[in-house]
Amino acid sequence: MNQRRSASRCAELFDILDEVKDPEIPVLSIWDLGILQDVDLENETVRVVITPTYSGCPAMQQITQDIEAALREAGFTSVEIKQQLIPAWTTDWLDADARKRLREFGIAGPGKTACPQCGSTDVTQISEFGSTSCKSLMRCNACQEPFDQFKRF
Amino acid sequence: MTEANSDIAEYSLRLGDDALILAQRLCEWCADAPLLEEDIAIANVGLDYIGRARMFLQYAGELTGSSEDELAYLRDSAEFRNLLMVELPRGDFAFSMVRQYLLDEYESLFFAGLKQSKDANLAGIAEKTLKEVHYHLRRSREWMRRLALGTEESHRRSQDAIDELWGYVAEFFESDEVEERLVGLGIAVERRDLEQAWRASVGELAAKTGLMVPDDDLRQTGGRSGVHTEHLGHLLAEMQFVQRSYPGLKW
Structure with missing residues (x-):
């Protein structure tokens, strides 16, 4: 790209x-x-x-x-x-810098999940379907904060 | 228009109608689902179907010279080409979820086939769609287990739903002249070839969850040729009334 x-x-x-x-x-x-x-x-x-x-x-x-x-x-x-539909869109196209800005905005990036607030990887998925098609709803078990995650797609 | 193009337009219209009518049924759950997360999930899935409907109807419209809105809002029930199963009223949550599951299993096979289509537009829409079908299926499979292995009541309701829906399954695998011609050109999916794999997947889940797979006595078909249940007209009345009352209205 x-x-x-x-x-x-x-x-x-x-x-x-x-x-x-x-x-x-x-x-x-x-x-x-x-x-x-x-x-x-x-x-x-x-x-x-x-x-x-x-x-x-x-x-x-x-x-x-x-x-x-x-x-x-x-x-x-x-x-x-x-x-254009081909190649079909994928979250693999998000580069490291974009993922960092996403995290700072409070949304965990696609892939391995860490809480965007405290960084803990002890997290639970509340629902695969979140406020928009591209996000899942998660909760951090360490700091108890709910957060959005960009779904891997 | 060549015969091939007219067939492709008809084919794209059928697939668009499947998505449009099911989207309408799914969105009837918005603000009415059994729990908040499920409300969001079902509306999300409905939105995917609306997007899919738009892609197929835009393509059908490009070939026939009409707009996606004209196709969605200004045809009457006999002109719709969707599978009968998608137009059935939403029923209880088990009914909507069992229907979704049966369709998701079918769609995962169908769109994997359509991805190989020699028509680049259909193949492109299929590739996009298939990615979404995968997570739809993950969700509906999970719900099937939860409902069928849940309480006595949730099991009974799931079994009632599968009994009621089974008569509409034959239509998934029924072909006609239009599709036969497109299959010959490498454009359409030979749906008869999907039946065995579909029955295997559904049978496996049923066996694991204690659901009985019904007999195949009832084979209700006709959606692809415009012969619908009484329910479609009522659905269209609600979906189309703004455009019918205010012709040409734009958002």
Whole structure:
């Protein structure tokens, strides 16, 4: 993924879209999450390729509008957004830095679970299904705090 | 439109309708599930189905020149192509959960097959869907054990549900000319081939939980050709009324 960005002739467009965050998790951009797959400029039209996290994620609508708004503000009025399904989105695309910001925001990252408050690994899953499709509901047995975990997907 | 494209549109419509109608039934539990965590879980699963419905209906609409909203809100019951099982009223919690389990076992086989489709759009939707089906199945299997091995009442209700639902299982594995042609092109899944594996999985869980697998006397089918139970019309009345009363209304 990173290669697609570093090799892109549209680095500036990627930078603009770094301003578009997930509406539920404002510490992560759509690039951090792997929602933003590619962006290109062709005859003054910006073509953006995104992939949904979960098929029913209601944030996708908001994200689409936010992409258009960010590009418009930067002077690009012609924007085409295409949704792509392959490769299917996976939490494996979250890098170490994104996981760290997620933890600081109070959400445990996917994979091995540690309480984002006290760091204990003595945790219990309350429910695999949490406040949004992408999160499970957990509880820390050490500090007793409930917390969200980004599901491994 | 070529015959192949018209068949693909019909196929995508069928799969979209399965997801749309079940989503509606699942979301009827929102704020009414037996416990808070389950309320959240069932609505989450419903949301996955709505997302799936949109992907299939968008694709069907691209091929036929209609929008996903027109397909969802402006067709009448005889034009819907969903499996009958998904339109049955939600019943009690055991009924909804047994239905979910029977469907999840079926979907895990079906979408694994559709992932191999030669149609890139269908294969893409299937790949996305299959990941979600896996955790749906994990949840419904767990509930099956909990209900069937729980109290006498939860066991009885689970058995009643499986008895009631069994007559609608035949339709999972029934094919027709449209699907046969698409199977020939490597686009659709040969559903008859899924039956043995499905029966093995369901039979294994039933044996472990003391549920009796019913006889196959009743084979109620017709959803794929638009012959529905009376329940679908009532569901559509609720789902479609805003769009019917205020034509063209947008969010």
